[in-house]
Amino acid sequence: MIAPALPLWLAVVVSVLLLAGAGLALLGSLGLLRFRTFYERVHAPTLAGTLGATAILLASMLLASFDAGRPIVHELVLGAVLFTTTPVALLLLVRAALYRDRHEGNIAVAPPPAEPGAEAADERPASGPQ
Amino acid sequence: MSALLLAVALTVAQVMLALAMILAAVRMVRGPRAQDRVLAFDALYLDAVLLVLCFGIGSGGTLYFEVALAMALTGFVGTVALAKFLLRGEVIE
Numbered sequence: 304m305i306a307p308a309l310p311l312w313l314a315v316v317v318s319v320l321l322l323a324g325a326g327l328a329l330l331g332s333l334g335l336l337r338f339r340t341f342y343e344r345v346h347a348p349t350l351a352g353t354l355g356a357t358a359i360l361l362a363s364m365l366l367a368s369f370d371a372g373r374p375i376v377h378e379l380v381l382g383a384v385l386f387t388t389t390p391v392a393l394l395l396l397v398r399a400a401l402y403r404d405r406h407e408g409n410i411a412v413a414p415p416p417a418e419p420g421a422e423a424a425d426e427r428p429a430s431g432p433q
Numbered sequence: 434m435s436a437l438l439l440a441v442a443l444t445v446a447q448v449m450l451a452l453a454m455i456l457a458a459v460r461m462v463r464g465p466r467a468q469d470r471v472l473a474f475d476a477l478y479l480d481a482v483l484l485v486l487c488f489g490i491g492s493g494g495t496l497y498f499e500v501a502l503a504m505a506l507t508g509f510v511g512t513v514a515l516a517k518f519l520l521r522g523e524v525i526e
Contacts, residue, residue: 314435318442321487325446325453328480332456335476341468344460348476351453351483359446359483363490363498366439370493377495381502385482388509392475396512399519400468 313369317362324358327351341400345393352389356382443491450484471515478508 327350334347360378367375454477461473482501489497 309435309439311435311438314439317490318438321442321446321490322449324483325449325487328483329449329453329456332453332460332476332480335460335473336456341466341472344469344472348457348472348479351476351479356479356483359486359490363486366490367493377498381482381486381498381505384502384505384509385479388505389475389479392509392512392516393472395516396468396471396475396519399516400466402520403466403468 309369313365317366320358320362320365324355324362327355327358331355342397345397349389349393352385356385440491443487447484447487450480450487454480454484467519471512471519474515475508475512478504478511482508 331348331350331352334350335344338344338347360382364375364378367378457473457477457480461470461477464470464473482504485497485501485504489495489501
């Protein structure tokens with residue numbers, strides 16, 4: 304149901320935004336497949352969650368606003384939902400993965416947190432000369 | 434001319450997003466550990482939300498937008514519940 308009287312510049316802008324968003328999502332999934340460790344893989348899908356979602360939401364907003372003849376901004380709700388939930392979900396997931404790796408004693412992947420005493424010992428010589 | 438350009442771009446974007454979902458599904462099947470599978474599920478539903486948004490751009494109206502919103506919310510709840518399960522072994526303590 305694309306409007307027939309669509310100006311060319313708007314079509315170009317919307318097409319570029321759509322292709323950029325979908326390309327970033329594809330790149331994120333490719334990274335998810337190609338990276339070797341879990342902690343590297345976590346970084347890849349955020350590409351789709353932030354910049355890819357922004358581009359596609361912006362394209363949808365522009366086209367809906369042109370069709371209605373007035374600004375349509377309800378895509379901002381979905382943007383706010385995605386922007387607030389993606390970091391929270393991935394942070395929880397990484398904490399769970401870190402807990403599992405530490406629980407199994409997988410030191411090379413996830414070194415245990417530094418002892419409070421060792422941290423203080425590290426800070427003392429650094430703050431001494433100043 | 435402009436409608437054709439938009440239709441072609443929309444189709445290409447939908448194919449790319451479907452390919453992204455397939456790659457995420459491959460990682461979900463192959464993923465060596467449970468956290469890899471949960472991460473792939475997160476990427477899968479995110480790509481699905483973007484794909485539904487593309488359907489909405491093609492058809493007009495707000496129905497697809499509401500579907501995408503519901504998918505984003507339920508996907509977030511699912512990822513958080515799975516992360517909690519990996520952390521504790523149970524979802525509700």
